[in-house]
Amino acid sequence: MGIRGQVERRTFLKAAGVTVASLGATAVGCGGGTGGSGGGGGEVTIRYAWWGADDRAKKINQAIALFEKKYPKIKVKTDFQPYADFWKKFNTQAAGGNPPDVIQNAVTFLRKYAARNVLLDLNPQVKEGNLSTQGFRAGLEKFAEIDGKLLGVPVGSNSMGYIIDEKLYEKAGVTPEFGWTWNDWVAGLGKIKEKTGVAGDAGPSGIMYYYDLVLRQRGKAFFTDKGLGFEESDLVTEWTEAMKRTRSGLYANPKRVEQLKPKSATAGGISAGEFTWDNFSVRYAAEGKSSYGIAPIPTIDGRKTGQYLGSLMLSGTRRTKHPKEVATFINFMVHDPEVGRIMGYDRGVLATQKQFDAFEPTDKVSKQIAAYETKIAQSGVLEPITPHPAGSDVVETAFMRLATELSLGKASPGEAAQKFFAEAKTALSTSD
Structure with missing residues (x-):
């Protein structure tokens, strides 16, 4: 669920459906585990990949600049592709044992990648205080939990x-x-x-x-x-x-x-x-x-x-050598108010209350979206989503x-x- 049209989504689904089968054999039993960064106290670089176009890239790069200023020992290398190309590239990287540390993800693929052990369980990072699951808008608190594992954190919502x-x-x-x-x-x-x-x-x-x-x-x-x-x-x-x-x-x-x-x-x-x-x-x-x-x-x-609320999310991958830094980055991107002001509703209505409150839409369409989601949340019609x-x-x-x-x-x-x-x-x- 993103902000692209149905034709682009159809193309993307066809592409992803025929290439993901190769993931299973290489992903199982691998990964950086759930402990520290493995960086030895020095500078660490993590890779973050998402789908989108130039406008989204500009906003994300602004947000990353803020992150790197606050966490100077963590560098973020970015990569973005159009919708279909993103999944083609990610599937190839995952099958080859070299996926990005953090990806933009969607509910359509959550259980598939969970079954192939591609995604990082973020629960240990929550327990260690590197990632907060508090402060999300109603309906998003447990959005990406599967079989007791936290496999993603929402960045925006839609319905x-x-x-x-x-x-x-x-x-x-x-x-x-x-x-x-x-x-x-x-x-x-x-x-x-x-x-x-x-x-x-x-x-x-x-x-x-x-x-x-x-x-x-x-x-x-x-x-x-x-x-x-x-x-x-x-x-x-x-x-x-x-x-x-x-x-x-x-x-x-x-x-x-x-x-x-x-x-x-x-x-x-x-x-x-x-x-x-x-x-x-x-x-x-x-x-x-x-x-x-x-x-x-x-x-x-x-x-x-x-x-129910659908959502784009950020997920870590199991092969990362830097789970702590991955969690720190995801936490910043979903909770920092300034990031909310930068991103606006580019990936849906902002998922955390802090970011939602920080961004004040000025155009008619964004105001309509915010009012609509506020109304359905207040009316009590929202139900849990089934992954x-x-x-x-x-x-x-x-x-x-x-x-x-x-x-x-x-x-x-x-x-x-x-x-x-x-x-x-x-x-x-x-x-x-």
Whole structure:
């Protein structure tokens, strides 16, 4: 979960899914352990790698300059790549026994790398006082704990939201409010179509995280910690209804949606809304010509949204020779207020309360994101996130691909669901 668009994410997932298998044999039984730095009291250099672009690199380098000023005996060598290239390079480095000491990480890969013993358990560093797990915003305290191991520390948060074209909603007389139901939402899509001639939604059938919310509202989930948390029949029902709404015009024409990519359907003016991560909303103002807002997630009962906070995180790797310095660096990056002011919401809403309070957004989009996450936290709808099982990245790629085939008429709901479950079973069983 980052701030890149769905097309970049799809490319990244495909790339990572086919290269990570080589990690297991080299990572097991290796690493710097959990003790001191091994630096002998002299200067230590740690390597930090992340994905992103030049703007993020500029901010991170500013933050590192502050860190090195405070800790002059710890130098940080940096490396950044675009989303897909980052994981290609990291997989190669890890398989070769030379991964960076610290990486930017995401929940999609947490359990996979945990199973391959690639990541450093940070709990010993917490006990030794080199890393604090206090002061995180609600919903993030235990974000990266797996089987008693602390494998990452959040740097920012995001949650699923519903991005709307505010002008189209106003013209149609539809006002989304916290507690609105799926019936309210569908009725609103119909009004929008009738009053504006624009499809109410871009078509959510290929968005795994949208469907996860729907399932969680029903007491299920897309993933458990070991596999899928729903049945093939559930997906057939969901995709059958999606095709009906597409044919009726409530959802946008899938061919036009594909043609617009990488621009989103809502920013492109062919739909009035779409489900995505709240911090992705920055792209709409840049891509579109209307004004955009973040609407609440519809519900079944007016209360349970199924939402949780996702997050980018910082993880150490087990092969590091400097676990103490790794923990010291991570601690600084997630707790120091000045770092919060520098980074802003580049990687999501700041994870610790101290950094959140230090950064005062001035632009409309950042203010909307902060207000939205504050509201869902205060309303008590946030639930714990389930770390995805190993192989979940491959599963998500299959889900998106088959949903696209479905929407373009290349497969029926039953055929697409059957293929998905077959591919998911293979991906999850071969990633153990």
